[in-house]
Amino acid sequence: MFQDLQEKLDGVFRQLAGKAKLSEENVSDAMREIRRSLLAADVEVGVARDFVKRVQARAVGTEVLSSVSPGQQIVKVVHDELVQLLGGETGQLQIDQSASPSVVLVMGLQGSGKTTFCSKLALHLKKQGRSPLLAACDLQRPAAIDQLEVLAKEIDVPVFTQREIQDVVAVAEKARNAAREQHCDVLIVDTAGRLQVDEELMDQLAALESSLEPAERLLVLDAMTGQEAVSIAKTFDEKIGVTGNVLTKLDGDARGGAALSLVEVTGKPIKFVGVGERPKDLDVFHPDRVAGRILGMGDILSLVEKAQEDIDEEKARRMEERMRRAEFTFDDFLDQLRQLRKMGSLKSVLGMMPGMNAKALKNAKVDEKALVRTEAMICSMTKKERMSPQIINGSRRKRIARGSGLQVSDVNRLLKQHRDMKKMMKMLSKAGNLERMGRNLFPGM
Secondary structure, three states: OOHHHHHHHHHHHHHHHOOOOOOHHHHHHHHHHHHHHHHHOOOOHHHHHHHHHHHHHHHOOOOOOOOOOHHHHHHHHHHHHHHHHOOOOOOOOOOOOOOOOEEEEEEEOOOOOHHHHHHHHHHHHHHOOOOEEEEEEOOOOOOHHHHHHHHHHHHOOOEEOOOOOOOHHHHHHHHHHHHHHOOOOEEEEEEOOOOOOOHHHHHHHHHHHHHHOOOEEEEEEEHHHOHHHHHHHHHHHHHOOOOEEEEEOHHHOOOOHHHHHHHHHHOOOEEEEEOOOOOOOEEEOOHHHHHHHHOOOOOHHHHHHHHHHHOOHHHHHHHHHHHHOOOOOHHHHHHHHHHHHHOOOHHHHHOOOOOOOHHHHHHHOOOOOHHHHHHHHHHOOOHHHHHOHHHOOHHHHHHHHHHHOOOHHHHHHHHHHHHHHHHHHHHHHHHOHHHHHHHHHOOOO
16 A cells, blocks of 8 residues: 555655755755655646645745754655645544435446445444445446345345346335335445446436435545546536545555545545455545555554454453463464454555555565465364474374475474464563563553
């Protein structure tokens, strides 16, 4: 996410770090490089130009502090302006409390990830204690209804379908009635897309908007299409009126041009971003956190939220107690691996850590398959071997290697890692450090 832009901006800031003070000349040079970096990231030309003007005006003005380095001064100014460029405040999903149900109309072109987003939004609302109902109103694309039914079943959310009716407005109105009967408070309407914007699509969406009077009209856009996504957003907003944007596939977008141009050009907030293929891979869009990640400052708040959502607190408490006694078995190891994998890819987790800029991530050489290989080896062990790894002799190692499709050397490496971890735990426990660590992690204990 934003790797290319992050790397280029980091280079600009490092050049400024060696300067004794900021002058109009070195600020001007830095702004020129920042503008080039933004254009290379496929940011709209006018947006890049205006952004650089605002940063330059602040960088050489009274807001610059003499107590920090020139590089830090520029980073602070760029961060503040990036936050504003991305929308300033977090765009909240509008739920009409007086409506029963509140309607969310989801729009977009074919291939943008619209139907998948509908299911992700349903899961997001379900976690907040709401009762969503999905309405299959894409009557154009073959198997669209089937896809929504499969996704709805996966997240255990009801879906309304009417295969024998071809009038999309009639289907939507029946779905709203069904939501009332089932006491669902939010109706998420999946609509038909097209390969490109056309009048038929817009007329259909306008009819749905008029009939349903949705609280939200969300436009789903593919982040990897860059400026084209911005152009599509302008057209939809002019024809239908968009209340918020959703960027999908942002995890695969190394440039970030759509995210950086969208709010400035359309005036409408980005409310959600898709960061993976799983139902849970949907994030609320926080401008300040995204700006921090672009500048290599990390995103600790999002990391903590993911940990709170994915890690079982009771399991963590039991694990802390076992670690205190240095009783860390391979079953414990396996449990920790699986909880870590719930949080997403290693690269995405590392990307939220402060100081993990694009260059640091590249040098980290993250092997996403390492966890899979480790899990395969542990699963190839018997219960007794997991509890007492010291019994794993040469023949057992060969069997584990065969069972996991790996080499004996891989098994040896895993066993050594486990021994080293237990040694470290014993040392910490003897010194009292592990107990203090446990109290910090779990203040109530």
